[in-house]
Amino acid sequence: MSQQLINHSQDLKRLRDEGYEIEVRGGHLLVHHIPYVRSDKTIQYGILVSTLTLKNGTTTATPDNHVIYFIGDNPCNDDGTIITAIQHDNSAKNFGGIAINRSFSNKPQQGYPNYYEKVKRYADIISAPAKYSDSTVTEKTFKVIPDNANETVFQYIDTNSSRANIDLINSKFNGQKIAIIGLGGTGAYVLDLIAKTPVSEIHIFDGDDFDQHNAFRSPGAASIDDLNKNQRKAEYLSGIYANMHKHIIPHSYYVLKDNIQELDQMSFVFICVDKNSVRNMIVKYLIHAGIPCIDVGLGVETVDDKLRGATRVTTVTKAKNDHFSTRVFAEDSENNDYVTNIQIAELNSLNACFAVIKWKKLIGFYVDQECEHNSIFTIGTSKIINDDAT
Incomplete structure (x- = not known):
């Protein structure tokens, strides 16, 4: 079901095709391997988590809100100070087995039209200091996506066909x-x-x-x-x-x-x-x-x-x-x-x-x-x- 959702939703498909490590789990979108600077100035990797709003069982709708959740420490600037512009809530929560550490808020005037724009905006803000410190880090890994849900005959997802439509x-x-x-x-x-x-x-x-x-x-x-x-x-x-x-x-x-x-x-x-x-x-x-x-x-x-x-x-x-x-x-x-x-x-x-x-x-x-x-x-x-x- 998750891969069908990604294949049929242009925003999720674009994220995957551009190399983001995305996963759909329990009604949430998880974006893995987001680089960020910790307070000790070391580069770490966290996970963005967003609720998913669906038009039907196979396509996404416009995001219902602008808040996004994060698994990891508070992202910092390259000098180790917290990025205050996105601070929202630092309390831990659990969404059906997904343990998140905090949430961020960065709302465009018209809101986010789709999940691609939402994920990309937060990923850019959080990862910018890490990329400034080390130009080799990236959130776009094109990592192989295993078919853990047994949705296809392949051991891993055929992203080539979806990219070619x-x-x-x-x-x-x-x-x-x-x-x-x-x-x-x-x-x-x-x-x-x-x-x-x-x-x-x-x-x-x-x-x-x-x-x-x-x-x-x-x-x-x-x-x-x-x-x-x-x-x-x-x-x-x-x-x-x-x-x-x-x-x-x-x-x-x-x-x-x-x-x-x-x-x-x-x-x-x-x-x-x-x-x-x-x-x-x-x-x-x-x-x-x-x-x-x-x-x-x-x-x-x-x-x-x-x-x-x-x-x-x-x-x-x-x-x-x-x-x-x-x-x-x-x-x-x-x-x-x-x-x-x-x-x-x-x-x-x-x-x-x-x-x-x-x-x-x-x-x-x-x-x-x-x-x-x-x-x-x-x-x-x-x-x-x-x-x-x-």
């Missing part, structure tokens, strides 16, 4: 359950990108171990200790991305005919495997189940001591699925230098980007003017060929 567009991810089958080079990068979206769940399937050669084809930088743990790919990658997304579910086994029904609850599936027989089996099942998917492919070969090849993104939906058999061979192919584990992470990440962009087009996040269901990028020409449009 795309919260409404982001709502198109809500409720989606995504499966990523195969966590080799491309699949790991797909996970990296999907983990930064507010989908409800991310299920990752792979029965392989995370070995040394995988470290050169995956996002991030695995340590020697990571490699020595002999972890499965799904366990290793879920452990990393759980630092950001709360609902990453690892499945440390392959998707086979006897367990493929686990995909029935998915909203969308990314297929990132290197065997045509497996991808064909999975796609055939998903078509029958009516679950949309994207299959990615990457092929390279050595020619005159250089690599040439292409990346492929093939989309399958209810509306368009008759093209898949013409884009992916039924038989497995060994005529591909990529299967020898050439370290080409840039192609893996590029292929993942193309796949995720197409998925975002399908759900209405991006505009889709081509509506292609097969897209090939060729390395040598840097051209993208789109086919199988609906």
Whole structure:
């Protein structure tokens, strides 16, 4: 509720976007890390506390009064004398578990039009002597805001989306359950990108171990200790991305005919495997189940001591699925230098980007003017060929 209030209230959102450490708790706005000079001339940090007046459950109204509360000692000038212009009441109070030490009063002629102006005015007055004494101190820390109220799928608040004002567009991810089958080079990068979206769940399937050669084809930088743990790919990658997304579910086994029904609850599936027989089996099942998917492919070969090849993104939906058999061979192919584990992470990440962009087009996040269901990028020409449009 508190983050929704901040996102929907322009004054609170502006405070957060400018770097103030704000928190909504028990009907009060708390602004942490306000620097001030104490009577002994040392620099300390206090907390501003204001009552909150709401228009409704999701937006703030005009502040009901000009008084603000403070947790900390009396702020002083740089010479250690108390700032008398804002003195109001030095008695301690407790507001539902918020123990305040004093209150201040500084009323503009017309009052405060919003909480941004109220907080900024008091913060400027209180922190000015501290900033004069030490130019490095600031109340604008841009500190990471943890999601303690469990309001989102992320471990901390996605302030980037609110700053860009795309919260409404982001709502198109809500409720989606995504499966990523195969966590080799491309699949790991797909996970990296999907983990930064507010989908409800991310299920990752792979029965392989995370070995040394995988470290050169995956996002991030695995340590020697990571490699020595002999972890499965799904366990290793879920452990990393759980630092950001709360609902990453690892499945440390392959998707086979006897367990493929686990995909029935998915909203969308990314297929990132290197065997045509497996991808064909999975796609055939998903078509029958009516679950949309994207299959990615990457092929390279050595020619005159250089690599040439292409990346492929093939989309399958209810509306368009008759093209898949013409884009992916039924038989497995060994005529591909990529299967020898050439370290080409840039192609893996590029292929993942193309796949995720197409998925975002399908759900209405991006505009889709081509509506292609097969897209090939060729390395040598840097051209993208789109086919199988609906």
